[in-house]
Amino acid sequence: MINTDTLEITPEILSLIAGIDEFKGAWRALGTLAPERLSALRRVATIESIGSSTRIEGSRLSDRDVQRLLANLEIRLFETRDEQEVAGYAEVMETVFESWRDIAVTENHIKQLHRDLLRHSSKDERHRGAYKTSMNSVAAFDETGAQIGIVFETASPFDTPRLMEELLDWFNRTTEEKSLHPLLAIGIFIVVFSEIHPFQDGNGRLSRVLTTLLLLRSGYAYVLFSSLESVIEQSKEGYYLALRQTQGTIRTDQPEWEPWLLFFLKALRQQMVRLRTRVEREKLMMGxxxxxxxxxxxxxxxxxxxxxxxxxxxxxxxxxxxxxxxxxxxxxxxxxxxxxxxxxxxxxx
Structure with a gap:
């Protein structure tokens, strides 16, 4: 079960949530740009999100490469794994952007998103949309690519279905009962999902897709226009450190939620600041x-x-x-x- 009894809502956490929610409430006023300028912001954010999220996992494609690839998605033939991952991520993000109201947080929908994420990857054909069948512990590698150790053990294939069911039940119940602020519930969902690592591959990319989906479903409509993935890429070491600090305690009697939640909320604040800056510049440029x-x-x-x-x-x-x-x-x-x-x-x- 997800134990949040040890979750301490510190003044720093409260302050971060208050700032983000204030921007959420003001977005309607801030977002009074011409439709074509909002569309331009969304295009830039989408390219940044796709590029950053795939680079976090090792892709070497720049944002310019991603932009060129997206202009030719209809070709449906992608020579490299980097291109396959970008194409899959782009299509899943478009699905989330267009249909988030209809994508409930269920096991079937998460598996479907995973299947679509890996649609163009021939290497992943056997396990698209299916939970893992072998261990996929997160390892550390040296400069030559040789494994030098295990960073943390993920859930076993046997335990994965049960743990995912518990996570989904907890999140949907918490959301329905409003027993926890949505940003905290989303943050906890993402870190536990990452700790389970339910799929053989693609868990990191899918966790960031799910973050956007859950934020949209919680009313944070502005996330369409600013890339959270780009913020995370620029704080990659802090991202992994915060994940590991919390993940290593989730199955203990005293889970330490604060390291990850602080990183998550600070990343959301930076996403918000970037968007506010861009919107203000757009308005100034229009004058x-x-x-x-x-x-x-x-x-x-x-x-x-x-x-x-x-x-x-x-x-x-x-x-x-x-x-x-x-x-x-x-x-x-x-x-x-x-x-x-x-x-x-x-x-x-």
Whole structure:
């Protein structure tokens, strides 16, 4: 059974949830871009998600490679395993984006998503959409590809059906009863799913697909327009460390949920910040503001504070030109000046 009695809702966890939920509530106002601009944001997020999620598992395809591949999905012939994985991930993501309201969190739906995820992979033909039949413990490898040890033991093939049934029962009951905040329930579902590792292959990719599905079903509609997978890729070491710290305790009397939940919630916050920054830049670009001014706003949003020297390094623009833009942005109420002279810096107003 899933034991959440040891789950402590710390002030940090509460603060992260509050910030994410505030953005969720404000998304309707933030998302008042023209339909074509929202579509563009969604296309970029989709490419980033597919590229990042497959690279986390070892793919070598860049986002540009992914974009080219997606433009030719109708060819249905993919020469390399990387291409096969990207094609499968793209099709499953499209299914989730279009039909998330109809995809209940059931064993059959999860198996169907797994089957579709590996649709183009000839290597995985025998175990598409079926639980594992042999152990698939997560191993560590050296630079030559030789196995140097087991990172953690996953569930046995014998125990997998029972553990998956328990997980699904727990999640659906918790969701129906609203006994736990949705973000916490989703986080726990994902880390336990990953600990079970129910399929022979594709568990990491599927866990990230399921994360998007569960967030959409819980009302976090903005996740269509910003890539959580991209955030995770940029924090890959922290991602695996947090997973392992919690996974190793799940079957004990004292599960430690906090390491994974903190990582998960911080990743969701970063996803939210990226989207807010992009939406604000889009709105600025639609007005009379120049592209350079919009870029300054974006950099201040990303870094929290920015000096003219920082802006020179990050944009390559002329220092005097930047000074004029900063003065204009302050006078228009977009930025706030702190200090003076060489120590001056700017924040959002």
């Amino acid at each position: 009379e503001m120049s592209e350079l001014a919009a870029r300054i706003i974006e950099l201040v949003q990303e870094h929290g504070r920015l000096s003219i020297g920082d802006a020179v390094k990050l944009t390559g623009a002329n220092r005097n030109t930047l000074k004029q833009h900063f003065r204009a942005l302050v006078s228009e109420g977009h930025l706030k000046l702190h200090g003076q002279g060489r120590g001056a810096w700017y924040s959002r107003a």
